[in-house]
Amino acid sequence: MNGAELLIRTARNEGVDVCFANPGTTELPLVAALEETPGMRSVLGLFEGVCTGAADGYARMTGKPALTLLHLGPGFANGVANLHNARRARTPLINLIGDHASWHRAADPPLNMDIESLAGTVSGWQRNVAGPNDAGRDMAEAVAAATAGQIATLIIPHDFQEQAADNPLAGKATFAYAPTDNAAVEAAAFFLRDAAGPVAVILGGRTLLAEGLCQAARIRAATGCDLLAETFAPRVDRAPDLPIAVRIPYFPEQAISLLQRYRAFVLIEAREPVGFFGYAGVPGRFLHDDQERRSVGGNGQDALAVITGLADALDAPTSPPPPERRSLPPVEDGPLTVQNMGHILARHQPDNAIIINEGVTSGRAYGELANHAAPHTMLTLNGGSIGWGIPQAVGAAVACPDRPVIALQADGSGLYTVQGLWTQAREQLNVTTLIAANRRYQILEAEMDRAGMPVDASGRGLTALDNPPVDWVSVAHGFGVPAARVETGQDLRHELLRSLAEPGPHLIEMTLSQP
């Protein structure tokens, strides 16, 4: 057994069974070990941002650490943007990087760079493996570190991968949540019971999984509070028996308008709402000083234990009545707009779908309607770094082969990591990608409009993507993904149902009419 085999077998032993990989020469012993280790599956991405985004999606859906394999500093750098998103989502994720042979690094060969500093920008835990015999222990510790909800990065020089390792497999990693701060939970219960005036509970992190939302429903039944959700939650489960947590809006005026209705807040595993950007004359922190607040969860606690503890401390009923749901508006035919696109998707999404929403400007109408759609899981972009959706869909579909994945994707964002379509084709993943093709960076035009800046209408400016228009159908075909273009509601419905009925990936380019 060599260092690479010790490392990969330890990972397998810890329950890691997929590696999202784009290796190079300094990772070849790891590649061999991946191929030789029973039960380990390697998924190739044509670009590292595809691997890291896919790992994020995989971990969000399985709840266990995902693994990537990246080539040296530049390969890691290509993965940083989606690692940033994963970090913000507190996704458990382990990066493996091969380094130059330990004796060769001082020669400063062309690909040499400061991997440690680079890894430090996104990693909560990182280590350089110091020898082949350390590979097992280091991997086990990486698994434990990642399980706590952070990025763990392990750098192993090429020679240590090749050299013989005498140590046996490391024992299982020991991970435990921090003890629940029961005093804080009791205090929050007291605060909720005693609050004068309207109160909102802001839910974040794992409290938005089905199990957490059941507890949130109990808390609401006991206190009459409103339930809000962080603007960008890693994962939200939705079903008729789960309460609707109202998403705090993206733009500050809308967020402040919602939040100012409340006299007090309890935040569970959630951060205080702040502006996505800072605008002159607009508060960056959305809560006023006179709005009281209590926070519970965080600091390594188990969010599900915290929210259950809070519901119990309130003596909340165990089975509160299910929420009322609106019926969805009728679907409109005719030219596709952001509105009827959202209606059609909400009405026709199959049971148990995983919805990946990187619609940016186009995904909002759908986002609200989705509360009333068939049961599904929604994944959103936590870190704001675009180019997340196509890779995320790869990982979610690998994690859940029996669930349909629908990726609502902005055209601008999709172009950052478009190579991910190829992995969808190679792995024959059940992903339907809906491209909302407005052929512009519309979020930027909206921001320019906010700032009173003129938007260049010539198609030559830095927000226009229509010269030439990207032909998504052709691009998708190039990567082996069947694709169609639609311009009307009836065509979208037809293509969507067809895509969902056929196995493997599909892409639908939706030409959107303004507005």
Add this chain to the structure above:
Amino acid sequence: MNGAELLIRTARNEGVDVCFANPGTTELPLVAALEETPGMRSVLGLFEGVCTGAADGYARMTGKPALTLLHLGPGFANGVANLHNARRARTPLINLIGDHASWHRAADPPLNMDIESLAGTVSGWQRNVAGPNDAGRDMAEAVAAATAGQIATLIIPHDFQEQAADNPLAGKATFAYAPTDNAAVEAAAFFLRDAAGPVAVILGGRTLLAEGLCQAARIRAATGCDLLAETFAPRVDRAPDLPIAVRIPYFPEQAISLLQRYRAFVLIEAREPVGFFGYAGVPGRFLHDDQERRSVGGNGQDALAVITGLADALDAPTSPPPPERRSLPPVEDGPLTVQNMGHILARHQPDNAIIINEGVTSGRAYGELANHAAPHTMLTLNGGSIGWGIPQAVGAAVACPDRPVIALQADGSGLYTVQGLWTQAREQLNVTTLIAANRRYQILEAEMDRAGMPVDASGRGLTALDNPPVDWVSVAHGFGVPAARVETGQDLRHELLRSLAEPGPHLIEMTLSQP
């Protein structure tokens, strides 16, 4: 005038006239300033790696600092791989990053990350602009820092871009090379004259420009030395009246076999040759201890002054006879191979072309023949971070609109930054991209073969790109670039000549037969 305008006008005043940009909300005042500043052209990339690679190509061809505009930490991260290549090429390049408003950063909004540490992994100089009035001075100093042959990164918070700036434009940046170390040059001349046994001069950096090669020819005429070139040179000019500098091979056995012929070396602006990777049992440094060597240049000196000084110190003739050149081998028709592809390109490339060689395994046959082809400039991948060629072609074509650009591109590498084709279409750049489609990471398979590892022939392994095969013609069409697929020598010749005759970008997918 606001901070953004002061900054951009200063850049324009310093001779910067193109910005390769992928901005976001925190860069909008800079976008407005770019659009309003006369003589400033913005070139949009759909991914930041396209912008940084294009800036590298632009600076290599113009010799002056190139400018990028990138969005916060994640946008910068997406550009790091090609910045690494630019750093290794000592390319003068300035990155502009907008940051969150200075007062908002403490709120840690979703896109917040440690930009300083990230920038530090590739930047030789970096600064956070501390207020709107500093923007001009900081930009002028960034220009000076970049001109010295390094990456300069300027981070300016959004509020300082928007706020009024009272300072006038900063004065012109003062940049001067370090004084030439004449004693070292004299010593190298003495060493060259006195060396017993065969001597080679290893040329690096700017000594491989036409002006430097003219001096190298003089040195050879005076001393009888051989001329070698660094394996990865930023830019090599080639013409019948310029000497041929033999490229040090990539694989260590071949490099060592070449280098062991010499008893002594003079390195001019060149680093000692080292292995691209460290292999067990193979030296990582290629020169033996008993091979004497002298280095001149570096440390901020003007490489062209150094090499001229050395030729003068040798009393070398001012006009040595031109080198003998081989006639190119006859072009072969029939199925395309790496060999006849190289022959066809070398024979048919037009005068004065810029050749971008990211052929990896497929570009080597061409690389040797190119010494005997029509006059051209060759750009190669210095830092080894693939996904460089398509963006590099963008920048070279923007820099030299009157020169045809031919990008010889590996299919694996090309897929990292394939979005660059769209910018070629948008700007109607005269780029012909030749995709050497072997549908595998062949360099990795070669490395596996070296290491005695079996290569998975199933098409499922981590080196196979044939399942599904990427249809480059379809992808190119999707991005608005006319494209064709060729399988024979005669078809390649036909399509190559047609592409070169028509304005705007073209792509030719070359299906390669084995071998």
